[in-house]
Amino acid sequence: MADLFGDEPQPTAPSDEAKADGPLADRLRPRDLSSVIGQEHLTGADGAIGRMVSAGRLSSMILWGPPGTGKTTIARLLADSVGMRFAAISAVFSGVADLKKAFAEADRMAEAGQRTLLFVDEIHRFNRAQQDGFLPFVERGTVTLVGATTENPSFALNAALLSRAQVLILQRLDADALQELLRRAEALEGPLPLDDDARAALVASADGDGRFLLNQAETLYNAKIDEPLDPAALGRFLQRRVAVYDKDRDGHYNLISALHKSVRGSDPQASLYYLARMLTAGEEPLYVLRRLVRMAVEDIGMADPAALQQCLAAKDAYEFLGSPEGELAIAQACIYLATAPKSNAAYKAQKAAWKSAKETGSLMPPPNILNAPTKLMKDIGYGRDYAYDPNAEDGFSGANYWPEEMEPQTYYEPVERGFERKVAERITYWNRLREERG
Template sequence: MSDLFEASGIHPPDAPLADRLRPASLDQVVGQDHLLGEGGPIRRMIEAGRLGSMILWGPPGTGKTTIARLLAKAAGYQYQQISAVFSGVADLKKAFEQARVRRAAGQSTLLFVDEIHRFNRAQQDGFLPFVEEGVVTLVGATTENPSFELNGALLSRSQVFVLKRLDDAALNQLLIRAEAEEGLPLPLTLEARQALLALADGDGRYLLTMAETLFALPPEPLDVQALAATLQRRAPAYDKSREEHYNLISALHKSVRGSDPDAALYWLARMLNGGEDPLYLARRIVRMAVEDIGEADPLSLLVANAAKDTYDFLGSPEGELALAQAVVHLATAPKSVGVYEAFKAAKRAAAETGSLMPPAHIRNAPTKLMKSLGYGKGYQYDPDTEEGFSGANFFPDEMDRRVFYKPKGEGHEEKVKARLERWAAMRAAKSGTS
């Protein structure tokens, strides 16, 4: 019976609120105007009367399944749905055979594959001949980055459309429809209603599930505290092994590099709230200290390592404050990639020059034979020189002197830069090249 209701677009009265409020047309879909609105790419497909295979990529509760169903309806295609979680090879073969029979009868099939990234590479390859022959128009839905999770061959035969998480305006539209469906307002104060939108975190289906719980309560409005006691806050959408992890750590690192302590603290909190391993964050903070700050503020490396040690000692949640302190220190420190760039250049030079020996005067001379060969001859101990600087050559004799480290002049490096410039002038004077 439920299949008959679904096919007709009518839902039984005891269906969940989210099902009863499923849009009946693409115009009723909220929050995806960039795809479905005037001039949007999916809208243009409908107007042209021909659908192409596509991948709908977006967070949960943004309308992927609904859009696929309504696309089939608008284009006059037969809608067929399978889930990669529950379907195997036999289910795929059956779906393709049914689509082939329909095609022979002049009926096109839109095959919607939910969680398409769950199919392995071989199973994904199995779609290719049926998509190429036009047996099915494939619409795949995924919450994961298609670039990482889907075969290149399948992606090349599909357009990828990115669905946005629902903003507060779109979520509020859903609440207004829910209130009209139920015939009564949500029992919430204005502040609690805003808090409910925040709890939904861009997921329309989750919002309507929470609203359904609230409609069953007495009509007295709940404030924010009462709402929090009534509804369980869910964990934020965050997968430590997938794209969201890399997006957020990139945001944290670039906020520190961009000297924005407030944004850096926000992304640090987002990752910790999502369950990220604090020691992973500590390692990344140490990397920031050596990669983006370096000699502009040598103390940053000590602070970063101390934060790691502090977290090791205290654990969560107290130790997380040390990470926050390190992030603020690094974000507010002067920045320099002088050492980072110098080491990369030195490594390239080392690879180019191979096995050149050090000049004889700085070679180790533990034996008489080595001394007789000139090892260590003429070496000057710099601290004993009048100026504390000998100006000697420390590069291989066969290699011209190169400058790898070029201080940027920020923070501590301002003094380092002046010192190196003075030594360069002294070196040139001693060698007679000034």
């Protein structure tokens, strides 16, 4: 894992802020940015945070990401990295009085030559007026604001505040990152009472949340279990359904393959079964939604264009409602796809067109369909004799749109199913008009 996490970290000893009897997650907080797991795209030398730290100067930022991905830890380490005073408030527990107190203290420290990094957890929970209250202090440099949010900043934060802060996206921790967290926990507390399959199942159940994973590990340590648990015993002990995902993640790929082929095969019952298998196992719902979107454009396409809209609406509904309520929208999209007419004509057309584009290089389109914004371009024939189809008979001119060096090609061939039957009729009609008009 050295390539993923950089230098092999040493077990993290309890700091002044993480007492020896404190929660495991606190005792394992990294002491420097290089030990932060799973966010190397930000904290690495070429990342936004890494570059700011190297320059010794921070700009205000919004850390956007799922729970348990290190937002609080990164903010604290940022302050240490550039020698700033760290102050933290939570929008859940703080009001206007707390904000005024924090800004007044930052003003006093600024007069003494000490800059303040103000970390605001759950910043999206402040209302619009409270968010506006940050602006003068950020603008004059009283504080460097680091806000943390699990909500989309585009919708949850004021445009004025966003214009003064850089939005940095934290990634959900993947299986390798979560395994590394467990390894660090074992370096501090000893081996977990799990067999290999149960360990992989515990990681899968965390759904990318490092804090949740460490809390579950701490529960196992506190129980003083003598014999290693298998996945079924782990599920019973934690009172949480844990799917059997083996250490090579074959279970993950087998289930998504089964879901895709059941949808493609128009079996809504099997599709729902595999969807349930994945979601109850702790699979990331947005991953499942991404795969459903792919099915909509690959296996259904123009046979039912509304399939794509259903999937995107399900994504919006899930992000709006969260789990478990939002999972019903995912199930609805899955049923819609499984019962929709199937066609891969658009998929095949895309592959053929991409292949043709690579083979033909940079052929010039015919001059009549090129724009002519200058007199010179008009003089050399750009736009000359262009046929404006809406004004043509039947709204169709039958003009040639292909490069002169290239014969017209046929990439898209609609099937006789669903909406594509209508599309096929239109194309046949246009082809007939094109032949009649030469």
